[in-house]
Amino acid sequence: MASVANLDDIPTEDDRSFRVPISEESYSTYNFDPPPYYVETTKNELKQLFRDMSMIRRMELTADGLYKEKKIRGFCHLSTGQEAVAVGIEHGITRSDKLITAYRSHGNTLMRGGTVESILGELLGRRGGISYGKGGSMHMFSEGFFGGNGIVGAHVPVGAGIALAQQYNEAKNLTIDLYGDGAANQGQVHETFNMAKLWNLPIIFGCENNKYGMGTSADRASAMTEYYKRGQYIPGLQIDGMDVLAVLSAIKQGKKFVLDGNGPLVYEFVTYRYAGHSMSDPGTAYRSRDELQSQRSNDPITNFRDRLIDWGVFTHEEAKSIDKDVRETINKAKIEAENMPEPEPRMDILYEDIYMRGSEPQQRRGRTIDETYYQG
Numbered sequence: 001m002a003s004v005a006n007l008d009d010i011p012t013e014d015d016r017s018f019r020v021p022i023s024e025e026s027y028s029t030y031n032f033d034p035p036p037y038y039v040e041t042t043k044n045e046l047k048q049l050f051r052d053m054s055m056i057r058r059m060e061l062t063a064d065g066l067y068k069e070k071k072i073r074g075f076c077h078l079s080t081g082q083e084a085v086a087v088g089i090e091h092g093i094t095r096s097d098k099l100i101t102a103y104r105s106h107g108n109t110l111m112r113g114g115t116v117e118s119i120l121g122e123l124l125g126r127r128g129g130i131s132y133g134k135g136g137s138m139h140m141f142s143e144g145f146f147g148g149n150g151i152v153g154a155h156v157p158v159g160a161g162i163a164l165a166q167q168y169n170e171a172k173n174l175t176i177d178l179y180g181d182g183a184a185n186q187g188q189v190h191e192t193f194n195m196a197k198l199w200n201l202p203i204i205f206g207c208e209n210n211k212y213g214m215g216t217s218a219d220r221a222s223a224m225t226e227y228y229k230r231g232q233y234i235p236g237l238q239i240d241g242m243d244v245l246a247v248l249s250a251i252k253q254g255k256k257f258v259l260d261g262n263g264p265l266v267y268e269f270v271t272y273r274y275a276g277h278s279m280s281d282p283g284t285a286y287r288s289r290d291e292l293q294s295q296r297s298n299d300p301i302t303n304f305r306d307r308l309i310d311w312g313v314f315t316h317e318e319a320k321s322i323d324k325d326v327r328e329t330i331n332k333a334k335i336e337a338e339n340m341p342e343p344e345p346r347m348d349i350l351y352e353d354i355y356m357r358g359s360e361p362q363q364r365r366g367r368t369i370d371e372t373y374y375q376g
């Protein structure tokens with residue numbers, strides 16, 4: 001096993017495994033051992049991590065542009081700055097594990113197998129969107145991904161239900177249940193902690209602490225901002241959410257802990273949201289330019305790229321060519337999404353996909369009795 005501390009030991013082959021170090025400042029623990037301060041990986045995987053984060057960034061920036069052109073309407077919450085969390089998590093779990101999150105979900109949707117076209121198509125309200133154009137920014141789903149949920153904190157108990165199903169079916173899998181620092185103060189989050197611990201559920205609760213809930217900073221809204229200790233009787237870990245490798249190592253360790261039957265964990269990913277809360281928030285009224293600038297200088301993507309160059313995983317030119325390829329891929333997907341047809345304004349289409357296809361009842365209520373829709 002090569003170690004990256006000795007740069008000569010970096011393998012020449014892209015698929016040979018070796019160890020890369022993680023900063024010792026990446027974690028704070030609460031009744032839990034820190035994960036290893038290294039990740040066993042390959043050059044291929046490191047490049048993929050870089051590519052995945054770049055894809056999310058570019059897709060979000062494209063959504064930003066489409067919104068400003070007034071082609072995307074309604075809610076739209078971007079996750080620029082938080083890419084290392086979505087990507088690190090996905091590389092530490094498998095497609096058979098489950099994930100649920102709140103409305104800042106475009107990156108998670110991409111990582112869970114949604115295509116860029118279907119995500120942008122959804123934002124544009126197109127029939128080819130991942131929710132057939134009827135969900136929008138907050139309501140995207142894919143296999144093993146339970147959304148995309150708009151009510152703050154309300155999906156956290158749903159995540160515990162998914163983990164309960166996994167336990168009941170003796171699946172060797174876990175659920176990652178993500179929520180924000182604002183949501184952490186919801187009562188139902190704490191009720192869920194209690195049940196998850198009582199039932200020893202295979203779940204990692206993951207608080208994405210991006211320092212703000214809308215325009216309110218975490219320390220104005222939370223009496224205690226060490227969210228990884230909020231489980232009290234559940235072990236916890238605070239993670240540098242700007243470092244994709246720190247996230248990856250933590251998820252691997254947490255997955256093993258949970259699947260060994262040790263019960264739930266409460267993770268806190270310390271990260272930062274570059275954009276406003278949603279597109280209607282310029283994001284400048286409640287935080288200083290200096291703060292934003294200093295957070296941007298700790299960028300998860302450029303920092304990681306520089307480390308990979310230092311380690312000799314790829315060259316500057318290779319990094320640039322991945323970046324170019326990402327831009328082209330996203331641009332192509334954008335054109336494809338813009339060319340998707342809008343849903344036809346038909347009643348049957350309106351009432352589709354309220355229930356899982358094939359399980360619909362014959363009659364579905366509208367806003368009033370006379371709007372009731374009868375199928376067939």
Ligand SMILES: Cc1ncc(C[n+]2csc(CCOP(=O)(O)OP(=O)(O)O)c2C)c(N)n1
Binds near residue numbers: 150152153179
């Ligand atoms: C029950 C409920 N209350 C209020 C809102 C309005 N609201 C939407 S997002 C949000 C802030 C949540 O902040 P956080 O959990 O930190 O997530 P972030 O936006 O930072 O990702 C609020 C109050 C809502 N959607 N649901």
Ligand SMILES: [Mg+2]
Binds near residue numbers: 181209210
């Ligand atoms: Mg927040």
